[in-house]
Amino acid sequence: MTAIPFILLILAVLGGYFINRMAAREIRDTGNRLHSLTSYHGMFSALMILVPVLTFILLWLVFRGPLVDRLVMGNLPDGVLDNLGTGAIQLILAEIKSVSRGVIFGTPEDWKFAAADHFVALNKRADWLLVVCAGALSLALMYFARSRVTAEFRARQGVEGIISGLMIFCSVVAIFTTIGIVASLSYETYRFFEMVPITEFLFGTSWEPQIPIREDQIAAEGAFGWLPVILGTFVITFVAIVLAVPVGLCSAVYLNEFAPRKLRSVIKPLLEILAGVPTIVYGFFAVLVVAPAIRSFGQSIGLDVAPNTALAAGGVMGIMLIPFISSFADDALSAVPQTLRDGALGLGATRAEMMLNVLFPAALPGIVGGVLLAVSRAIGETMIVVMAAGLIARMTINPLDSVTTVTVQIVTLLIGDTAFDNPKTLAAFALGMMLFLVTLMINIFALRIVRKYREAYD
Amino acid sequence: MNDMRKIERDVHMTDLKIKARGVNVHYGETHAIKDVDVDIVDKTVTAFIGPSGCGKSTFLRCLNRMNDTISICRVTGQIEIDGRDINDRAVDPVQLRAQVGMVFQKPNPFPKSIYDNIAYGPRIHGLTKSKAELDEIVEKSLRRGAIWDEVKDRLNDSGTSLSGGQQQRLCIARAIATQPEVLLMDEPCSALDPIATAQVEELIDELRRDYSVVIVTHSMQQAARVSQKTAFFHLGHLVEFNNTGEIFTNPQDSRTESYITGRIG
Structure with a gap:
């Protein structure tokens, strides 16, 4: 099911490429001098479709799961989640999901079956919605790209702009990964320094990280x-x-x-x-x-x-x-x-x-x-x-x-x-x-x- | 200009400095130099001219055994400097190169100070006993290289900070500092602008008083300007070797004539 939007995307990209190329060729054959080669007109259309639609599909796939979860949990009968911690709520969600896959342990309550059906239905709807949205977006972009084809249109500059944007993105990925690593480390580090003073860490000459696991255990203090x-x-x-x-x-x-x-x-x-x-x-x-x-x-x-x-x-x-x-x-x-x-x-x-x-x-x-x-x-x-x-x-x-x-x-x-x-x-x-x-x-x-x-x- | 020097030229053409007989050079399969005989006279500028790839640089590099550093290169035949065969086993190429200095096509100062660039040769050959003596050699060489006035206040600056023409004169001064007897120059002006070229040419003419200079050049005008003897190489053969005036006014070989009139090369 998730393959369909990608297949649509590939078709749209190829379609856009050839439609624009043909259009540019037609203009050229009627005796006009094109600013850009016909292949650049085709590439322009292909990239105009590829980049936004691919981004859209990926974002959709990332955010669909949490969104569906919220909808399912919000639709549960009143009162079943009262007085439960986050751990217990996560467990209920996991149970609903496994029921929806047909894996049933013990005898779940009826509202869990209902929620599982709801979960399946929502997912199906989300899949179709994605196909429709991606298709519509592709068509709109294809139309837009086609409407730009004129003899004077600077398709080469357009293509170069998009490609250099992609290259900037690639080079920024590494930077953001580094920042992400530092960020994930720094939160835990901060929590550590709340428990152990930073001066003790930096200037202490003794490293014995054994600490008691249970209250009654006899161990070094660390x-x-x-x-x-x-x-x-x-x-x-x-x-x-x-x-x-x-x-x-x-x-x-x-x-x-x-x-x-x-x-x-x-x-x-x-x-x-x-x-x-x-x-x-x-x-x-x-x-x-x-x-x-x-x-x-x-x-x-x-x-x-x-x-x-x-x-x-x-x-x-x-x-x-x-x-x-x-x-x-x-x-x-x-x-x-x-x-x-x-x-x-x-x-x-x-x-x-x-x-x-x-x-x-x-x-x-x-x-x-x-x-x-x-x-x-x-x-x-x-x-x-x-x-x-x-x-x-x-x-x-x-x-x-x-x-x-x-x-x-x-x-x-x-x-x-x-x-x-x-x-x-x-x-x-x-x-x-x-x-x-x-x-x-x-x-x-x-x-x-x-x-x-x-x-x-x- | 050449005519004016003719008298002077005849006076100096007496002592033979380098005598080459039957020199052949092979680069792997390629036969780069074919049976070349040359006599190079002391205190004279000898120019090697010829189209690209004719072997003139290769032959020049035989004279201080720089071709030894290229593993696929094989040199045969006899080259004598002051009557001594330089390819003899008893000759140490390292000492030979101190005696036969070389200046290259592209200025190649070491990324060291101007002072250290000049002092490098005297240091590795142990020519001086004291710092004062070394200072003296550095100054003398820089003066001889016609660059002293431009660099005397900045001897500690990097040699690479100089302009192209200054760098090349620095390299000439560096070669002089080892007190060679012969100075080989491999297209020393090809990377320089006309003004720097004129300065270097003037310097070459100066150097003739003390050294035997052999210069490879692409420019026939340059050969005519600076040299007293000219050798024309073509496809690895030494086609013609004569007084520069003769070569340019009355070439004996049809190939030489074609080259200097611009029909080949």
């Missing part, structure tokens, strides 16, 4: 200082970056300048495959291979190594970031014009001198931008640390100790039965918000540097 958690994130990020930056840069320099073409054509795709490995697979690698190896090695030289070390999680994360940094640096180095290379070589510089003194400084802003993007990726990385990092928040910068990260805490706080009225759950949103802000700042910083790098040689 402490929500995010410092040990963010410190853990930074320790792991630091380990990852310390590993990834030198290795990534050296591989980029080698591939870009020194590697024989054949070797480059083998290594580059391999690095790209490394970038495509799902992070959970890296997680396995960290837990099953790297962490035990670090532990047994540490013990063999008499060090006390935790089973979940920051070193293991950060190290594997660093391996994950190598292709990221290397491809960014490779792009930055390749963007340095060949004339600069020739200039340095022509002065008698060796390849290494050219790389160090000319290419590298010229590419540095791009490389730094890439590194900062890698940092923000490391901070937000979840799967590796969930598997390989610890759960207990410690104020430590010892990479051989077990630390936890912001993302790990968010995951553990939201796993299992969660109630949205206690600080334990809401703390996850506050952490998410802070994480968002930290990575946002790093990204803005990185993008500014990358933008500057575009101007470097002109």
Whole structure:
């Protein structure tokens, strides 16, 4: 049933296209000079129909459900909803809906059957109304578009206007999604800070989000200082970056300048495959291979190594970031014009001198931008640390100790039965918000540097 | 103009700087340079002219082994500078390029300060012992490049902040700073406007006092203006090589005549 309006829409769009094109062709054949090509006249009509009608259908489908629900509930016999909470009313609505689908549990009251019939009838009417409205709107627009066809009509500008409007819409979608994410986070964050003072969250050095679930339970009161958690994130990020930056840069320099073409054509795709490995697979690698190896090695030289070390999680994360940094640096180095290379070589510089003194400084802003993007990726990385990092928040910068990260805490706080009225759950949103802000700042910083790098040689 | 220089020209045409014999260059399958013999005299401007793709730039790049940096490029034959074969295994291309400076078609200052641009060559070759000495080389090179007066107050500005003509003179000064004996110029004026071109040409004429200059150019007028010797390349062959005045007034080969009268190329 929902397919019919869409089929109508397609027919109307095609119809509009050909009608306008034919009309324009007729004008042209009678000897007039058209401003726009006939295909633009057709496109104009097609877009004039497509955009408004599609918007109308989608809006209708979005708002139809709630509207029908309201009509059904408003039409119930007096008194049946008295003294009921929102939860109970939702249950009745759900029961009516399942009755309307023929799924009946127990013996519902008669008024529920009546409401179910009403629900079905309303839905049917809404479907037909949609078909009629969409059809009428299509016809009206088709008529309007046809009436515009004249020799002077600037159909091309019209089409370009509509298409650029569509492109603006597409680019705005991402912005609004970001705003939506922030908005949804900020409400829960606000509620969290109503329960836990913001100063305790920002400056507290103890993170123990266990709180009593029942009144009579004996448990800690809960402490929500995010410092040990963010410190853990930074320790792991630091380990990852310390590993990834030198290795990534050296591989980029080698591939870009020194590697024989054949070797480059083998290594580059391999690095790209490394970038495509799902992070959970890296997680396995960290837990099953790297962490035990670090532990047994540490013990063999008499060090006390935790089973979940920051070193293991950060190290594997660093391996994950190598292709990221290397491809960014490779792009930055390749963007340095060949004339600069020739200039340095022509002065008698060796390849290494050219790389160090000319290419590298010229590419540095791009490389730094890439590194900062890698940092923000490391901070937000979840799967590796969930598997390989610890759960207990410690104020430590010892990479051989077990630390936890912001993302790990968010995951553990939201796993299992969660109630949205206690600080334990809401703390996850506050952490998410802070994480968002930290990575946002790093990204803005990185993008500014990358933008500057575009101007470097002109 | 050429006639006036004729006497002067004859005086200087004595010591041979570069001697090329049977030079062949292959780019992969393409045979770009075919059996070229050239004698380049010291303290002279030699111009390479010819239609696009005739191999003149490729041959120029053989003289400081810049073609080594292109992996598919293969050079055979003998090129001697001061009697020493530059393709010999004992010759380090890096040192050779310090001895044979090069200026490119597009001005390519490094995105560093003007001072560092000039100081780059002396630094990597260890030509100076002290900062004062380096300062002196920088000033001398900039003066030699006829750009000192324009940049002396802004040596710390980026080299890329200069205008196109200034950038090219900066690049010439940069090449001079390594104290080369030969200066190769690959269409040094093709990206410049007429005024900047005139300045660079004047500079080239100046440089002839100390260096052997080889210039590739598209412009026959430029070749006539700045050079004493001209080589005409066509399809990878060296068609004719003679005094510039002879080439332009009395070409021996019909192809040369066609080219300079504008019938081919």
